[in-house]
Amino acid sequence: MRLSFLLMRLAFVITPSARAEWRAAMQAEYQVMDRGRLSWSLGCLMTATGWRMKSGTGYLMGVVSAFIVTAFILNPVSLILLMLHSRHEPVWRPLIYVVADMPTVLACMALSLWRPRYGYVSAVLMTGLFFTSTYGLALLAGRTFSYLHFNDMPPVIGELLFLGICMTAAFMGRALHWGLFRRGASATL
Structure with missing residues (x-):
């Protein structure tokens, strides 16, 4: 299993439900990428973490x-x-x-x-x-x-x-x- 896939799964899990549209958009973008998946998933994780911290x-x-x-x-x-x-x-x-x-x-x-x-x-x-x-x-x-x-x-x-x-x-x-x-x-x- 790739590290980028695991990071994207974690970002998906911790994204607040109020950001469900963004979560789906990030996931769809990740699916169509050929290169740069690790940096994309890391960015998604950082963004999701920020959203979670603001909501908590x-x-x-x-x-x-x-x-x-x-x-x-x-x-x-x-x-x-x-x-x-x-x-x-x-x-x-x-x-x-x-x-x-x-x-x-x-x-x-x-x-x-x-x-x-x-x-x-x-x-x-x-x-x-x-x-x-x-x-x-x-x-x-x-x-x-x-x-x-x-x-x-x-x-x-x-x-x-x-x-x-x-x-x-x-x-x-x-x-x-x-x-x-x-x-x-x-x-x-």
Whole structure:
């Protein structure tokens, strides 16, 4: 299979549906070309990527906003409230992790409810942003990676567990979207 064919297929797949006429025109032009197919398909891919990025700007802004709100407002506030509560009575240690992770998990679920097609992408992006900020701040504080244990688990296991939890939340958001907004759903309970 030729590289130009694969690039053209990728361009075809990522072109937004609002640009269906352009997508068909690019594909037809590619079919009749004898020479220069690689450069044509690469140009089509770059154009389709630009269209996709423009159509997904609101979604990306939503992910970044959700990350900023959860990482810098909700997560610290939830931990502070838990610490204030723990001054009066002991707290079960795993509850600390659940409270600390809950805002990010709920943000994954909300993003998936909003844009179910990007639900799992939201989970991966939120997990990546969460760990980038966590490890970045830890490294700035002079900690090493051998010191960092997420949720008191070995370095890779904790991150995979958190990703799995975010993926589960994304699945739940997608299912909730499907249940609430599917066409022809009855309004009765």
